Amino acid sequence: MQPPVPEILKVSADSRPHSVAGAIAALLRSQGRVEVQAIGPAAVNQAVKALAIARGYLTEDGLDLSTQPAFVKLEVEQEERTAIKLGVYAYRLTDVQ
Numbered sequence: 445m446q447p448p449v450p451e452i453l454k455v456s457a458d459s460r461p462h463s464v465a466g467a468i469a470a471l472l473r474s475q476g477r478v479e480v481q482a483i484g485p486a487a488v489n490q491a492v493k494a495l496a497i498a499r500g501y502l503t504e505d506g507l508d509l510s511t512q513p514a515f516v517k518l519e520v521e522q523e524e525r526t527a528i529k530l531g532v533y534a535y536r537l538t539d540v541q
Contacts, residue, residue: 450477457486465497472534480530
């Protein structure tokens with residue numbers, strides 16, 4: 445049985461990193477993973493900032509995140525575009541002794 449498909453968050457150059465970070469943190473808490481997609485350097489910049497902010501939100505819950513970047517082809521307005529896809533996964537922080 446395959447796990448459910450993760451929620452996809454599409455980030456643009458105009459996205460607010462704090463808002464995206466809140467959405468990332470909420471989805472990681474509830475589902476354990478999320479996919480973030482961004483097209484273009486400004487959008488990727490906003491997505492990376494959102495991931496950094498989300499890490500801070502998650503530490504309060506004893507969680508952290510890891511990400512796996514990849515390229516993905518998307519169709520936008522009947523045109524094929526290459527996007528950055530960030531597979532984001534939550535994991536529980538443990539005390540290292």
